[in-house]
Amino acid sequence: MNEIDILAFGAHPDDVELSAAGTLLKHIKLGKKVALVDLTQGELGSRGTVETRYSEAKKACEILGITHRVNLKMEDGFFTHSQENLLKIVEQIRYFKPEIVFANAIEDRHPDHGKGSKLVSEACFLAGLIKIETSLNGEIQKAHRPKVVYHYIQDRNIKPDFVVDVTNFVETKLAAIKAYKTQFFDPNSREPQTPISGEDFFDFLKGRMSEFGRPIGVKYAEAFTVERSIGVHNLFDLQ
Numbered sequence: 001m002n003e004i005d006i007l008a009f010g011a012h013p014d015d016v017e018l019s020a021a022g023t024l025l026k027h028i029k030l031g032k033k034v035a036l037v038d039l040t041q042g043e044l045g046s047r048g049t050v051e052t053r054y055s056e057a058k059k060a061c062e063i064l065g066i067t068h069r070v071n072l073k074m075e076d077g078f079f080t081h082s083q084e085n086l087l088k089i090v091e092q093i094r095y096f097k098p099e100i101v102f103a104n105a106i107e108d109r110h111p112d113h114g115k116g117s118k119l120v121s122e123a124c125f126l127a128g129l130i131k132i133e134t135s136l137n138g139e140i141q142k143a144h145r146p147k148v149v150y151h152y153i154q155d156r157n158i159k160p161d162f163v164v165d166v167t168n169f170v171e172t173k174l175a176a177i178k179a180y181k182t183q184f185f186d187p188n189s190r191e192p193q194t195p196i197s198g199e200d201f202f203d204f205l206k207g208r209m210s211e212f213g214r215p216i217g218v219k220y221a222e223a224f225t226v227e228r229s230i231g232v233h234n235l236f237d238l239q
Helices: 015-029 050-064 083-096 111-126 167-178 201-216
Strands: 006-010 034-040 069-074 100-103 148-152 162-165 221-226
Touching (some): 006 083, 015 167, 015 221, 034 111, 050 069, 111 148, 162 201, 167 201, 201 221
Parallel strands (some): 100 148
Antiparallel strands (some): 162 221
16 A cells, blocks of 8 residues: 555544545645545444445545545444554554544544544554554554644534635535435435534535635635644745
């Protein structure tokens, strides 16, 4: 496997698409390599099934132009901060060798998001320890620690540390989200209503991106928090 530039983790299928797809699309256009890892299969979701989540995730990746996606099959709603789960993530970090890792929001309405955020963050550190031995697909892995971990902002209104202009990628992002047909608005669906299944949810998404974009003078942006100070080469690169 060639090294990946950005490895994006989500507690559930569609987490990454909802909050960071525009940023990924922008960097794919810049020639960067991207892969996705879902911690769970989203099996506790009120709508859809495990099977539909897989088919929808595949369609979303086709829209985004991402060819590598892995599901770690942790227990939706009940996965724990355990050695077993940390090592599952370490294996993926060492396999893909990303420079940048995206993780869930540090806290959020869904408790899996904060749990997943902490798991991924700690696994990124552990992946760099040479005395932790892992193998994947029969191959002994070498230690690898990403340079940075960025946490995308999700439902809760967390103050961002930086935002990314995604104005030119919003329509493709929304198309990728809508690939999850069972989860979002469908006037013909008879499944239970959820906080994200209403027609107005897409207005919320665009409004949130507009809110993030306004301070830097762009129409739409996605927002992230950091774990350490970030540096710049040139002050004029900042918006």
